[in-house]
Amino acid sequence: MGLPGCSVAFLCLLLLKAVGTLAEDDVREPLACTMPRKAQVDLSYRHLAQVPPTLPRDAQYLDLSHNNISQLRGADLDALTDLCVLKITHNGLRVISPAAFQQNRKLQVLNISFNALMTIPDLTLPSLLILDVSENLYESYRLGKAFESLQNLFFLALGSPRADTIKSSDFIPLNRTPLKKLQLGSGTEMEKYENGSFSNLLQLQEVTLKMTFCRRPELFRAMLRDLDSTKTMSVKLVKFLPDICNVSATLSDGLRDLRYLRNLTFQSTWFNSSVLSEIARNIIQSPIQDLSFLNITYAQDTSDGINIQTIPGFNRTANVKAITFDTIHHYQYNFPFVSINKTLFSKMTYLRFSGTGMSIVPCDVISNSPSLEVLDLSNNLLRDRGLWWSSCSFTDKFPSLKGLFLRNNKFEDLQFIADHVHNMTALDSLDLSTNTIKLTGQGVWPAHLTSLSLSDNSLGDEVFHHLSPHIRTLNLSKTGITDLTQAALSQLTSLRQLFLSSNVIKTLPQDLFAPKLEELHVDMNAIISLNPQMFEGLPGLKKLKAGHNPFACNCDLYWFVTSFNKTLLLDWPYDYTCFSPPNLAGVLLSQYQPSRVHCDPWIQVAISLVITLTAMAALGVVFYACDGAWYLKMLWVWLRVKRRGYQQRNRMGQEAFSYHAFISYSQEDSMWVETQLVPTLEGAGLALCVHKRDFVPGEWILNNIINCVEGSYKTLFVLSQNFIQSEWCNYELFFAQHRALSVHQDSLVFVLLEPIPADSIPRKYLKLRNLLRLQTYLEWPEEECKRQVFWASLKAMLRTGGGSVVLRDVAQEIAYLCDPLEANEPLIQKAEE
Numbered sequence: 009m010g011l012p013g014c015s016v017a018f019l020c021l022l023l024l025k026a027v028g029t030l031a032e033d034d035v036r037e038p039l040a041c042t043m044p045r046k047a048q049v050d051l052s053y054r055h056l057a058q059v060p061p062t063l064p065r066d067a068q069y070l071d072l073s074h075n076n077i078s079q080l081r082g083a084d085l086d087a088l089t090d091l092c093v094l095k096i097t098h099n100g101l102r103v104i105s106p107a108a109f110q111q112n113r114k115l116q117v118l119n120i121s122f123n124a125l126m127t128i129p130d131l132t133l134p135s136l137l138i139l140d141v142s143e144n145l146y147e148s149y150r151l152g153k154a155f156e157s158l159q160n161l162f163f164l165a166l167g168s169p170r171a172d173t174i175k176s177s178d179f180i181p182l183n184r185t186p187l188k189k190l191q192l193g194s195g196t197e198m199e200k201y202e203n204g205s206f207s208n209l210l211q212l213q214e215v216t217l218k219m220t221f222c223r224r225p226e227l228f229r230a231m232l233r234d235l236d237s238t239k240t241m242s243v244k245l246v247k248f249l250p251d252i253c254n255v256s257a258t259l260s261d262g263l264r265d266l267r268y269l270r271n272l273t274f275q276s277t278w279f280n281s282s283v284l285s286e287i288a289r290n291i292i293q294s295p296i297q298d299l300s301f302l303n304i305t306y307a308q309d310t311s312d313g314i315n316i317q318t319i320p321g322f323n324r325t326a327n328v329k330a331i332t333f334d335t336i337h338h339y340q341y342n343f344p345f346v347s348i349n350k351t352l353f354s355k356m357t358y359l360r361f362s363g364t365g366m367s368i369v370p371c372d373v374i375s376n377s378p379s380l381e382v383l384d385l386s387n388n389l390l391r392d393r394g395l396w397w398s399s400c401s402f403t404d405k406f407p408s409l410k411g412l413f414l415r416n417n418k419f420e421d422l423q424f425i426a427d428h429v430h431n432m433t434a435l436d437s438l439d440l441s442t443n444t445i446k447l448t449g450q451g452v453w454p455a456h457l458t459s460l461s462l463s464d465n466s467l468g469d470e471v472f473h474h475l476s477p478h479i480r481t482l483n484l485s486k487t488g489i490t491d492l493t494q495a496a497l498s499q500l501t502s503l504r505q506l507f508l509s510s511n512v513i514k515t516l517p518q519d520l521f522a523p524k525l526e527e528l529h530v531d532m533n534a535i536i537s538l539n540p541q542m543f544e545g546l547p548g549l550k551k552l553k554a555g556h557n558p559f560a561c562n563c564d565l566y567w568f569v570t571s572f573n574k575t576l577l578l579d580w581p582y583d584y585t586c587f588s589p590p591n592l593a594g595v596l597l598s599q600y601q602p603s604r605v606h607c608d609p610w611i612q613v614a615i616s617l618v619i620t621l622t623a624m625a626a627l628g629v630v631f632y633a634c635d636g637a638w639y640l641k642m643l644w645v646w647l648r649v650k651r652r653g654y655q656q657r658n659r660m661g662q663e664a665f666s667y668h669a670f671i672s673y674s675q676e677d678s679m680w681v682e683t684q685l686v687p688t689l690e691g692a693g694l695a696l697c698v699h700k701r702d703f704v705p706g707e708w709i710l711n712n713i714i715n716c717v718e719g720s721y722k723t724l725f726v727l728s729q730n731f732i733q734s735e736w737c738n739y740e741l742f743f744a745q746h747r748a749l750s751v752h753q754d755s756l757v758f759v760l761l762e763p764i765p766a767d768s769i770p771r772k773y774l775k776l777r778n779l780l781r782l783q784t785y786l787e788w789p790e791e792e793c794k795r796q797v798f799w800a801s802l803k804a805m806l807r808t809g810g811g812s813v814v815l816r817d818v819a820q821e822i823a824y825l826c827d828p829l830e831a832n833e834p835l836i837q838k839a840e841e
């Protein structure tokens with residue numbers, strides 16, 4: 009049934025995490041469904057009154073919790089044949105049709121807790137692994153015959169405040185199921201438990217009893233006895249005692265006789281020191297090894313507190329190896345007085361006092377545990393001298409201590425701590441995360457300390473100078489590091505694992521050299537790119553976490569996306585998204601596919617070479633075929649026009665012109681002007697004032713010229729020997745008379761109909777000689793092909809707008825006309841930008 013293989017199991021574990029409330033505690037069996045994100049549908053808190061009819065058919069995970077779905081009808085889920093996990097909690101669900109899950113043969117997890125079911129539904133779900141029907145309103149724990157078909161069920165939760173009896177016949181249908189974990193009850197007191205009710209659940213390993221045993225302690229004894237007969241290893245008692253209760257002296261006697269129980273947990277219960285001492289004495293005589301108290305309220309009703317000094321008639325040591333106190337509410341606002349016998353607890357290796365509010369360690373307890381290997385004092389209010397306090401000498405107290413966890417306290421002085429862990433001669437792991445550590449002096453760390461966590465302290469880059477070269481595992485997550493340098497790391501010569509999550513590192517050093525480094529976490533930083541140089545000095549790297557960084561999706565990331573070995577990444581692909589550019593923001597890196605042509609430098613070099621060669625070849629061809637020198641000259645003209653274009657960009661806009669151009673020409677050339685020039689330019693939408701045509705008859709020629717020149721954006725002269733001989737004198741006169749008149753030289757455009765050497769112009773036309781020498785002019789070409797270019801340049805020069813427009817138009821025209829030049833088009837556009 010399952011998909012074997014570690015990657016699948018790993019995936020499932022991840023998914024179980026994602027499923028959230030299916031905590032690892034409850035569910036260790038991996039699910040056999042893959043549940044990719046797109047197959048997960050979360051419709052919780054939507055005010056739904058029924059299962060929506062339009063659910064994606066490939067949904068594997070469906071959460072409908074916290075809605076108002078009062079019944080599951082036969083066909084509601086028929087379409088979801090791949091459904092693997094279904095949660096419909098907190099819905100007021102009253103009725104589940106017997107046909108509801110007929111089509112959901114793959115369902116493995118069903119959570120219908122916190123509803124109003126009046127009976128435990130009878131389900132035929134061959135694949136079901138986990139079923140939670142707790143916190144409903146049924147009156148009996150009797151299971152229907154269909155439970156016999158749940159051949160894979162390994163976790164079952166039942167509980168209803170209205171069911172107060174457990175009968176031996178209730179669980180008979182489960183006789184053949186491989187049920188390993190059972191949760192029973194809803195926090196109320198049971199009235200009756202029939203001997204042997206649990207005895208048939210032969211595979212049972214872990215049981216949670218959510219019920220109080222205040223009035224009927226004998227039920228507790230009976231249940232324990234039956235659970236021991238099934239060889240149950242782990243029992244959790246939730247709400248074992250209420251706050252007001254006349255606890256029977258013999259309540260916990262049953263613990264003494266157990267043979268198989270190893271782990272015992274009390275959760276969310278009330279304890280008096282008298283009761284706790286009594287329970288502890290019984291536990292010491294039991295096979296229990298792992299004892300936990302989670303979220304308990306503790307009141308001291310005896311003067312000597314918890315006293316476990318002597319147990320009459322018991323001369324062995326306790327089996328207890330681990331004791332956990334997690335979250336203690338102190339009823340009297342003072343700390344429990346504890347006195348225990350050192351030899352009794354000589355097997356103890358693990359002790360945890362967490363969330364107890366202590367500011368000074370219970371020296372008497374801790375220093376009586378010479379075998380202790382792990383001491384976890386997280387989530388308290390300890391300061392440096394609260395742990396190392398003067399009247400509690402630790403010099404010879406922790407000969408075996410390997411791990412010291414001081415997370416989330418008020419420790420401050422790193423130097424003080426470094427100096428004081430020397431005497432814990434076996435200590436290799438120290439956790440100081442979430443404190444208020446300050447870098448005071450240069451502490452000397454002992455060589456035996458190889459694992460250190462300083463995460464979640466405000467330390468900064470300076471921290472690297474306060475560490476030991478012996479450290480192999482270093483957690484500096486969330487410490488405000490802004491810069492990681494090779495110089496800082498070079499001192500940490502033994503480093504195997506480096507965790508730098510949640511800092512503000514912008515880049516990894518290019519010269520990083522840490523040949524022993526096996527695992528590196530730089531997720532949740534400010535890294536925008538990763539390149540091969542960063543990893544050259546890390547030949548031993550086996551695991552990398554770099555997700556949740558603001559990656560810039562451009563060619564710099566090409567190598568990472570395409571070539572980096574993704575099996576090294578612990579958080580690929582879902583934690584890797586583009587941050588910029590904006591159009592790619594949020595896209596998964598695994599879906600971002602930069603083109604190789606675009607990004608690979610070698611290909612680029614090759615392509616540039618090819619383009620350059622092609623372009624050169626094309627240019628050669630053009631030079632040969634189309635008279636390249638002529639084109640170059642044109643290009644020169646455009647460039648000058650462009651330069652001027654900047655200066656006069658707004659002239660057309662600022663002044664009012666009636667014409668784009670005034671055209672002046674000789675009568676001899678009127679043929680060309682009327683058949684070629686005027687139709688072409690007017691065809692392109694340019695307004696022209698044509699000498700002859702638009703001159704007002706009767707006016708003196710000079711006045712006509714003045715009017716036309718001033719009314720036009722440009723003045724176009726069609727130059728030929730004829731024009732120079734017959735017409736130019738008027739203009740020479742005009743320019744002479746209107747020197748003061750601001751006629752922009754830039755507005756003059758010359759078209760040479762035939763070659764006119766400057767020398768051939770009569771000396772008296774000084775202006776024209778100068779203008780032709782300075783001014784760019786266009787020559788009317790003989791060849792048809794070049795004429796197109798001529799027209800394009802001319803139109804562009806007469807049109808309004810900047811030089812870039814001129815250039816682009818011309819460039820396009822050229823590209824269109826002379827194919828070989830096409831490859832060069834981008835070059836021209838570049839030149840124009």
Ligand SMILES: *[C@@H]1O[C@H](CO)[C@@H](O)[C@H](O)[C@H]1NC(C)=O
Binds near residue numbers: 029119138
């Ligand atoms: C079922 O859902 C409830 C409410 O969310 C949760 O407390 C419980 O742990 C879930 N049961 C399982 C087996 O995950």
Ligand SMILES: *[C@@H]1O[C@H](CO)[C@@H](O)[C@H](O)[C@H]1NC(C)=O
Binds near residue numbers: 055057076078
């Ligand atoms: C839930 O549905 C019932 C009818 O099925 C309706 O009477 C009730 O008001 C609804 N409650 C909410 C909170 O929507």
Ligand SMILES: *[C@@H]1O[C@H](CO)[C@@H](O)[C@H](O)[C@H]1NC(C)=O
Binds near residue numbers: 202203230
């Ligand atoms: C259950 O078993 C215990 C011990 O064997 C016995 O004392 C008790 O009377 C039994 N209870 C019932 C109801 O049979």
Ligand SMILES: *[C@@H]1O[C@H](CO)[C@@H](O)[C@H](O)[C@H]1NC(C)=O
Binds near residue numbers: 251253279283307309
């Ligand atoms: C704790 O002790 C007080 C006082 O002796 C008593 O009233 C109360 O019922 C006890 N509660 C428990 C849970 O032992």
Ligand SMILES: *[C@@H]1O[C@H](CO)[C@@H](O)[C@H](O)[C@H]1NC(C)=O
Binds near residue numbers: 252253254
């Ligand atoms: C505890 O015992 C006292 C006297 O024996 C009695 O008055 C009281 O009601 C009992 N409390 C409970 C919660 O049973």
Ligand SMILES: *[C@@H]1O[C@H](CO)[C@@H](O)[C@H](O)[C@H]1NC(C)=O
Binds near residue numbers: 213241270
């Ligand atoms: C018992 O507790 C130990 C230590 O917490 C744990 O490793 C082990 O898995 C537990 N066993 C069971 C059966 O829960």
Ligand SMILES: *[C@@H]1O[C@H](CO)[C@@H](O)[C@H](O)[C@H]1NC(C)=O
Binds near residue numbers: 276277278303304305
């Ligand atoms: C802790 O225990 C108290 C009762 O003793 C209960 O009301 C509360 O919900 C518990 N808290 C958690 C987080 O379990």
Ligand SMILES: *[C@@H]1O[C@H](CO)[C@@H](O)[C@H](O)[C@H]1NC(C)=O
Binds near residue numbers: 317319324325350352
């Ligand atoms: C501690 O326990 C051992 C063994 O049970 C016993 O011999 C010794 O007397 C106890 N010590 C004290 C001070 O009660």
Ligand SMILES: *[C@@H]1O[C@H](CO)[C@@H](O)[C@H](O)[C@H]1NC(C)=O
Binds near residue numbers: 323324
């Ligand atoms: C413990 O007591 C038993 C008898 O009750 C005795 O046989 C045994 O030797 C004692 N063990 C120790 C270590 O004193």
Ligand SMILES: *[C@@H]1O[C@H](CO)[C@@H](O)[C@H](O)[C@H]1NC(C)=O
Binds near residue numbers: 428
């Ligand atoms: C460490 O132990 C030595 C002797 O073993 C002692 O002199 C020294 O004071 C101790 N240091 C601390 C910090 O406890």
Ligand SMILES: *[C@@H]1O[C@H](CO)[C@@H](O)[C@H](O)[C@H]1NC(C)=O
Binds near residue numbers: 442463464483484485
């Ligand atoms: C490092 O410390 C942070 C914060 O205390 C913690 O969340 C994280 O799990 C640690 N990293 C590793 C790899 O242990």
Ligand SMILES: *[C@@H]1O[C@H](CO)[C@@H](O)[C@H](O)[C@H]1NC(C)=O
Binds near residue numbers: 573575
């Ligand atoms: C990627 O890394 C894994 C684990 O280190 C290795 O087994 C695999 O061969 C590598 N793949 C490539 C293509 O280098």
